[in-house]
Amino acid sequence: MFQRDYFMRMIGQMTEALGQVLGLRKQMKQEEALLVLDELLDKHFRLSSKLIRSLSDEDLINIMTTNGVVDTDHLQAIAILMKQEGVLHGELGREAECYEMYVRSLRLFVHLSLMGAEPTIVEPGEQINELLELLSAYELPSPAKRLLMEWHEADGRYDLTENMMYELLEAKTISPEEASAIYRRLLGLSDEALAAGGLPREEIRQGMADLESALKA
Structure with missing residues (x-):
């Protein structure tokens, strides 16, 4: 009381x-x-x-x-x-x-x-x-982008999760290995959940392939 x-x-x-x-x-x-x-x-x-x-x-x-x-x-x-x-x-x-x-x-x-x-x-x-x-109108700092990436994923907005992930990759504040781990986690979801989140399974597989190619380059 x-x-x-x-x-x-x-x-x-x-x-x-x-x-x-x-x-x-x-x-x-x-x-x-x-x-x-x-x-x-x-x-x-x-x-x-x-x-x-x-x-x-x-x-x-x-x-x-x-x-x-x-x-x-x-x-x-x-x-x-x-x-x-x-x-x-x-x-x-x-x-x-x-x-x-x-x-x-x-x-x-x-x-x-x-x-x-x-x-x-x-x-x-x-x-x-x-x-x-x-x-x-501003560029967000990487720590804020990382939090937003987690928030988008937790809220089921997987397309925005991927967008933020690539911004962090470009800034070299997450590694390709971390990004691959995110993709693998998303692959564990149902097709329905991925489609609702704006990121179909085939796009995830293509993204993983692109990351693997980047790692080998």
Whole structure:
């Protein structure tokens, strides 16, 4: 009961703070809005936006883990605030900071989706798609692409899995052997599942043959 009450208070305070941020944005007071987000992070998580930027995804998830259980509600809240910080930086013309916060938010939402987190605050998949749209003009870093490749596969979008896999191959951030392992895993699925995922079995076999030729070259 205490935990539920705490969670509801946090949601209420987040909603109030985000409403305040929206009001400040309309008044063109983005710097003040950034301070509101910092205060919210410090109050509930004792994490400033500066500290968040310095932590890896794994470190942040570890901080939000108690007795092996990840507090996905808090992670969702942090991911939302990161996204809002990105919006504010974008409105201030700080492209690098905007990009960084959008990517951090995207990666956290992908982690949440892969964990099967309940959408208690927002739906991670919807947030991922929104962030991908916001980032559509930019090249994503390889760690984000690797996470997206896993997410596409987990969600049954095998054509997008393959597309991301080839981008990683071109960047030399996964090996042909890793790519072959992905293809072999997909070959274990039914024809119906592969067709629904946009990647028929024959295309997988052709992709594997191309990889083998590349390895021999």
